[in-house]
Structure formats: C-alpha cells, structure tokens
Amino acid sequence: MSGLPGLSWRLLRGGGRRGLLGAGLTAVAVAVSTALLLFAVVANLGFQGRADREAWRNPVAATGGAVAIEAVRKDYVRDRQITVVDLAALGPGAPPPPGLDRFPAPGEVWLSPALAELAGELPADQLAARFPGRRGGTVGDEGLVHPGELLAVRGQAAESPVLRADASADPRTGVAPTRIADFRGKATNDAEGYRALGLIASVLMVVPLLVFGGAAARLTVARRDQRLAALRLVGASPGQVVAMTVAEAVITAFGGALLGAVLYGLLTPLLMRIEIAGGSWFLADLWPGVLPVLAVLVAVPLLVGVSAVVGLRRVVVSPLGVAKRETPPALRFVRVVVLLAVLAAVPALVAGSGAGVIALVIGLAFLCVNLVGPWVVGMIGRITAGVARTPARLLAGRRLVDDPRAAWRTVSGVAMTGFVAGFIGFLTPGSLTTDSPRAELRLSAPAAQAASLAAEARERLSAAGVLATVKAGGDGDRKLITVSVGRPGPAGGSVPGNRAPAKAPASGVPGQASPGQTSSGAAPPGQPGGAPVDAALVDRARTALEGLVPGRVATSLADEERFTHQILDDIGTGTVIVLTVSFLVAVASAGITAASSILDRRQTYALLRLAGTPLEVLDRARRAETLIPLTVMGGGAIAVGVFCALPLAVAAMNVTGAITLLVCVVLGFAGVVGAGAATAPLLRSVTADPAPRPD
Known part of the structure; x- marks a missing residue:
C-alpha cells in the first residue's frame, strides 16, 4: 500500500x-x-x-385459451395438513406443474417425499387408500413449500366429478375447479x-x-x-x-x-x-x-x-x-423533539396500515430512541454528578457528562432489546386452547342428496370397522353430514356391527382396555364427543369417507382452526427468534463496548490508579456508569415499544407477554453485569502500566 x-x-x-x-x-x-x-x-x-x-396451487382463471383444469383441497392426517391438487389436461401439450417432470395422466398419483414416507408407515386404511391409482413419481422441491410438506397431485379426466363446475370447493378447505392457462398462480393470503x-x-x-x-x-x-x-x-x-x-x-x-x-x-x-x-x-x-x-x-x-x-x-x-x-458541548434538546414527534404520529400511521408502513414506523421509532439516547445519558450524568455522595458515583457522573455517546454505546444494545421486548411482549398471543372435538367430522353435501350420502357414509364406515354416529342436518342448498367417530348414538343412528379388531392397550395387558377406552380405541358408550379418541380411528374414518362428496373432504372444527393455532405458534417462535437475535446483539454490544471503553480511557485509568485511587473505586464507577443509564433508558425503551404496539393490540398484555418482558429485563441486566465482570481483568491490566503507549 x-x-x-x-x-x-x-x-x-x-x-x-x-x-x-x-x-x-x-x-x-x-x-x-x-x-x-x-x-x-x-x-x-x-x-x-x-x-x-x-x-x-392458487390458480388464476384463464382469460384466453385454457390448457388444464385445477382444483385444490386440504385434507388431514394425524393433525397434519395434506394439500391435494387434482389436474386434468384439456388437450395435448399441457405444461407440467412445478415439481413434476410431466403432466400427470388420468389415474396417476404423485406424492411428496414426506407424504410417500408417511403413507408407507401408516396402515393403508388410514392414509394410502385415499390416493388410489398408479404412482407417477415424486414431487420435486420446486413444487413444495417446505421439505416436510404433505402434497399429493392427482391426474384426472376432464369430465371427472371432482373437476365439474358444480363441484365448488369449500373456501375453508380448498379452491374450486379452475380453468388455467399456466401454473403461475398468485400468492395465497x-x-x-x-x-x-x-x-x-x-x-x-x-x-x-x-x-x-x-x-x-x-x-x-x-x-x-x-x-x-x-x-x-x-x-x-x-x-x-x-x-x-x-x-x-x-x-x-x-x-x-x-x-x-x-x-x-x-x-x-x-x-x-x-x-x-x-x-x-x-x-x-x-x-x-x-x-x-x-x-x-x-x-x-x-x-x-x-x-x-x-x-x-x-x-x-x-x-x-x-x-x-x-469536554464537548452538551447535545441539543431537538433530539427529544424528534422522538416525541415520531411517537405522536405512530397511532395515526400504524392503525389500519399495511405491513410496509408499520415496519417503517417501527424503524423510525427505533432510530429516534437511538438518537435521543445520548442526550438522556448526558442528563443522567449531570444529575448523578450533582447528587453524588461517593467518589465512584462522582466519577461515573462526570464520565457520563464528558462522553454521553460512548456511555450510550455500552447500553444501547440492551435498550434496543428493551424496545423489541416491549413491542413484541404486548402483542405476543397467549396460549390458545380449544374444545372443538377432533372426532366429529363434518362433510358438506347437496341438500337433495344428503340423506342418501349419509346412508352411504354409514355403509362405508361399517365396512371400515369404525364406530360412529352419522347424521344429516341443516337448511339451504347444502346440508352438513356429521360423523361422530367413536360415539354410538341413539338406536338406528350408529353404525351397526362395526367394532374394530382389538389392539394392544396402553396398559400393555393383552385383551384389557385402558381406562376410558374400549378395546377398539373408541370412546365408551355415553362418553362426550369431545373426549379423546384414537387418532388412528379418526384417520380410518377420513379414509372411508374419501370421495363421498366430489371436491369435499370430511373435516373437524379443530381442522378448520388449525391455521389459527399454527400462526399463533409461529408468532411465538418468531418472538423467540427476534429476541434471541436482539440479545445476541445486546450481549455482543455490551461486552465489546465495555472492553473498548477501557482501551479508550486506559491512560486516564492508569493515572487515577497512580494517584492512589483504589481499583475497586474505578470498577464501581464503571459499573455505575453503565447500570444507571441502563435502568433509565431500558425502562424508557420498553415504554416506547409498548406505546408503538398499542395501536396494533386487540387486548391487554397477557401472562405470556408479561413473562417475556420480565425475562428480557433480567437477561438484559445480567448481560451487562456479566460483560462488566468479564472485562475487569482488562481494567486491572491497563492500570498496571501508566506509561504512554505507541498508539
């Protein structure tokens, strides 16, 4: 160079x-x-x-020449979602969907690797029998959302009942048959x-x-x-x-x-x-x-x-x-004015806005907290120095006044984490429980065919050996066929002679049922429909009802609430990830800036030590210089985070959010104290030699 x-x-x-x-x-x-x-x-x-x-899998209707018909529906097994895509070509040369090397022929079934593996593990009457036909191949990664996704692509004839125009799918469980020109589709909600x-x-x-x-x-x-x-x-x-x-x-x-x-x-x-x-x-x-x-x-x-x-x-x-x-001149109060202006605009900007606007407002609030931090630290220093009664407090206060930016850098990571904890903690959903029965399956059917389809459902369940009650009810053009698995009803309502073969009970004693279950795994007579029922029995019922109503699947209320539970769980996972990243930044920031601060002031520390100042006094001053502004700014950052979350909150903070905040506060202080303790040997080292350094 x-x-x-x-x-x-x-x-x-x-x-x-x-x-x-x-x-x-x-x-x-x-x-x-x-x-x-x-x-x-x-x-x-x-x-x-x-x-x-x-x-x-979210098809867009063709405006010109259509090349295929596509229908999508959601099925379930073992509380996991299966996406089933039915395709029919309207002529030769139809392009293959993503993940397939050719368009599926009628009667052909393509399974994702995870679904193929699960179908091989479970008995056929619980899963594999839902996908009859010859295996066409395995769906590749480019057609899957994630590696463990359960996806089935079935080839159909254009006149197949599941692809008829009147076989409209339930919007909660699928997409109605759609004529498409390609597989570009659009992003799902x-x-x-x-x-x-x-x-x-x-x-x-x-x-x-x-x-x-x-x-x-x-x-x-x-x-x-x-x-x-x-x-x-x-x-x-x-x-x-x-x-x-x-x-x-x-x-x-x-x-x-x-x-x-x-x-x-x-x-x-x-x-x-x-x-x-x-x-x-x-x-x-x-x-x-x-x-x-x-x-x-x-x-x-x-x-x-x-x-x-x-x-x-x-x-x-x-x-x-x-x-x-x-000593540099004091920072200007305009920093506080900027923060107050941004906070005043938060409710109007956040309420009813899109994710982009919300993200921008959060980013501005973040930056304003960082902008006002040194000013607040300077004010804390003046107050601390004015009321100091010990040498350590006086040294800490003077240092905060002398270089508030450096002091803010030491605590900024934890303060920013406080903002994140305040924002997320107020929005973190509590645990959601449901009393929705998983063993009560519902199937929508045309009103004119409801009675005959209910009778056919009884026959299918009887042949599959599933104890259940089948009823049809409701008003309008469509009626609900309700199947209560493992629950015998009044005379004539239950499926006759349909007990499954006895299987090994949980107690491990052959031929002896565990408490609360019959030997078939079903609930005993008189047990409520919402009581636990063997998942295998429910999956056998789903398989038996497959294809009963073209384009429809038997689902429970728990199935329909599954996405709500999933997104709440994912928000909890995201909260953990964001807070983990924030704490990594906070701990790294506290440790690195604490060591850097000692190196910056090594000659000052060494001269104070040479003048007779005890090392303990210097160490206490250093801790006070960190913990005092951390207490004020950490609490202030949490308050700002909660304020920014208020327009998005639908209820008061729950127990989970309160615990999240408490854990963040404890870990934040522990991280800063730990960083100070870890850098104590460096302080001892620099005070041992007051001679000027080459740099």
Whole structure:
C-alpha cells in the first residue's frame, strides 16, 4: 500500500498490542452484525421463495385459451395438513406443474417425499387408500413449500366429478375447479400474511444491527481521535484526516464482514431446522445468493466508514480541543423533539396500515430512541454528578457528562432489546386452547342428496370397522353430514356391527382396555364427543369417507382452526427468534463496548490508579456508569415499544407477554453485569502500566 491508505495501515499495525485489540473488537462487532444482518435479509427472501413455490396451487382463471383444469383441497392426517391438487389436461401439450417432470395422466398419483414416507408407515386404511391409482413419481422441491410438506397431485379426466363446475370447493378447505392457462398462480393470503410478519420481524432485527454496526465504527474512538488530532496539528489537512479514517475503518470492517459471512454459512444448517408455517426450510431458502452477499459485504463497511467520518467533526474543526481532552458541548434538546414527534404520529400511521408502513414506523421509532439516547445519558450524568455522595458515583457522573455517546454505546444494545421486548411482549398471543372435538367430522353435501350420502357414509364406515354416529342436518342448498367417530348414538343412528379388531392397550395387558377406552380405541358408550379418541380411528374414518362428496373432504372444527393455532405458534417462535437475535446483539454490544471503553480511557485509568485511587473505586464507577443509564433508558425503551404496539393490540398484555418482558429485563441486566465482570481483568491490566503507549 502507498499514500494515505498505506499510512493508515501502518498506523493500524503500529498501534501496539492493545491497538490491535481495539481493531479486533471492531472486526468482531462487524462480524456479528453481518452474520445476523444476512439472517434478517434471508428471512424475507425465504418467505418470498415459499410464496412463489406455493403460488401454482392458487390458480388464476384463464382469460384466453385454457390448457388444464385445477382444483385444490386440504385434507388431514394425524393433525397434519395434506394439500391435494387434482389436474386434468384439456388437450395435448399441457405444461407440467412445478415439481413434476410431466403432466400427470388420468389415474396417476404423485406424492411428496414426506407424504410417500408417511403413507408407507401408516396402515393403508388410514392414509394410502385415499390416493388410489398408479404412482407417477415424486414431487420435486420446486413444487413444495417446505421439505416436510404433505402434497399429493392427482391426474384426472376432464369430465371427472371432482373437476365439474358444480363441484365448488369449500373456501375453508380448498379452491374450486379452475380453468388455467399456466401454473403461475398468485400468492395465497396465508403466504402474504407470513411475508408481512417476516418484514416486521426483520425490521425489529435489522435496525438494532445497523445501530450496532454504526457503533462499531466508534469503538476505541478516543484513541483514534487523539492520534488524528495529533496529525492534524502537525499539518495534515481535513481531507487527509477523513481519508485516513475511512481507510482504517473500511479495512477493519471488510475483514469483519467477511468473517460474518463465513459465520452465517456455518450457522445455515442449524437455521434450516427452524420450523415456521408448518415446516423447516430448504437450503436454497436460506442461501441469499451471490448478489445479496456482495451487497452486504459492501454496505456494512460503507456504513462503518460513514459512521467513522461522522464522528470526525471535532478532530477536523478543533484538533487542539481533542488533544487537550476538553469536554464537548452538551447535545441539543431537538433530539427529544424528534422522538416525541415520531411517537405522536405512530397511532395515526400504524392503525389500519399495511405491513410496509408499520415496519417503517417501527424503524423510525427505533432510530429516534437511538438518537435521543445520548442526550438522556448526558442528563443522567449531570444529575448523578450533582447528587453524588461517593467518589465512584462522582466519577461515573462526570464520565457520563464528558462522553454521553460512548456511555450510550455500552447500553444501547440492551435498550434496543428493551424496545423489541416491549413491542413484541404486548402483542405476543397467549396460549390458545380449544374444545372443538377432533372426532366429529363434518362433510358438506347437496341438500337433495344428503340423506342418501349419509346412508352411504354409514355403509362405508361399517365396512371400515369404525364406530360412529352419522347424521344429516341443516337448511339451504347444502346440508352438513356429521360423523361422530367413536360415539354410538341413539338406536338406528350408529353404525351397526362395526367394532374394530382389538389392539394392544396402553396398559400393555393383552385383551384389557385402558381406562376410558374400549378395546377398539373408541370412546365408551355415553362418553362426550369431545373426549379423546384414537387418532388412528379418526384417520380410518377420513379414509372411508374419501370421495363421498366430489371436491369435499370430511373435516373437524379443530381442522378448520388449525391455521389459527399454527400462526399463533409461529408468532411465538418468531418472538423467540427476534429476541434471541436482539440479545445476541445486546450481549455482543455490551461486552465489546465495555472492553473498548477501557482501551479508550486506559491512560486516564492508569493515572487515577497512580494517584492512589483504589481499583475497586474505578470498577464501581464503571459499573455505575453503565447500570444507571441502563435502568433509565431500558425502562424508557420498553415504554416506547409498548406505546408503538398499542395501536396494533386487540387486548391487554397477557401472562405470556408479561413473562417475556420480565425475562428480557433480567437477561438484559445480567448481560451487562456479566460483560462488566468479564472485562475487569482488562481494567486491572491497563492500570498496571501508566506509561504512554505507541498508539
């Protein structure tokens, strides 16, 4: 290297062991930010990829020449959803759907790998018998939402009853037969909902990461400012100082960004196991591609370089003041005005807005908390110094007044996590329980055929050996056929002679039923329909009723509520993920900035120690300097997060949300205290030698 970049490189290498340690801390901070930033970006790309792969099952009606007919419905087995797609070609040359290497012929069945495996494990009368016909092949990854998805694609004739125009599917369980020109389709409402949640979660992760990445550029800032101020005083121009700063920051940040990309690659196999929306992830979902990786590798060092330059105003304008370590002027109150203005606009902007607007408002609130943080820390310092009664409190207060930005960097990670916890904690849904009977299956049928179809259902269930009560009722053009599995009804209502062969009971004693069950696994006579019933018995009933009403499947109320339970579970999983990322940032931020702060002030600490100040006093001052602003700003950030969540909340905070907040507060304080304890040996080391260092 030559010129200013070469000089920056030599100064970086010549800064001594502790100078290199400071650069290493910056690189580690950038690596953590880069790895987690890639994860946040990839989460959105992954949901988009899932939506694209699922779109072909949400057909768009052809406006011109149709090439095929497509119908989609949802079935269930063992409380897992099966997507069944029926296809019929309207002529030769119909394109194959995604995941198939050819269009399925009539009578042909293609199964996903997970469904094929499950069909082989369960008895045929519980699953495989629902898909009669010859096996055409296996559905490939490009046709599946996730690796464990249960999907069946069946070839039909165009005149098949399941594809008739009057075989309209129940909108809760499928899509009516549709004439299509291709398999492009459109994103489902469920997929759009997950993309919106993914976008909001990404903002909750990305903004603290950007703040942390920017703060990484200011690590060991005092050491660098002193050195650059000295160069400025001996004749370096402002442009040269800026160029040297950018070169040093970008060199360090680029190395950290590369390390972060490698770290993300190593973590990918673990991330693939996270189950959201019913399943885990394909590797392609979590691989962002070359261009996004390059964009992150360019953007992160650029952000660090810009952040480093922003902090050079004092060096460029007043290098003598930096060299003399004069206390900088207080921060302006306009920072608080900006935060209050954003918060005042939150209710109007968030209520009834789309995910994009909500994400933007959350991002603005995040940034405003980060903007007002140093001002509040400065005020806390003045109050602390004014009421101090011990040397440690006085030192802490003066330090907060002297450099509130540095003190804020130490607690900003935990404060940002407090914002996330306050926002998510207020919206975290509580556990949802249901009394909906899983053993009561319902099937919609045309009113004119309801009686005959109910009789046929009794015959099918009897042949399958399933004890059940079958009734038909309701008004209008369609009636509900209700099948209460394992529950004998009044005389004439139950299926005669249909007990299943006895099987080994849970007690393990041959021929002896476990308490509350008959030997067939069904509920005993008189037991309520909502009581637990053997899942195998319910699946046998589903299989027996397959095809009874073309285009319809027998489902329970629990099946129809399944998506609600799933999305609430996924919100809980997402909460854990977002808070985990936030805590990783908070812990890394607390530890790295605490070590950096010691390196920045090592000469001050050493001189105070030489003047007779006990090491315990310095350590207590350092803890107070962190915990006092953390208490105020942590609580304030939680309050801001709760305020931003209020327009989206439909009820008061539940027990789960309260526990989430409490855990976050405890872990946040524990992380900061732990970081302070871990850096205590470094403090002892720097106070042992007060001599000036080469850097």
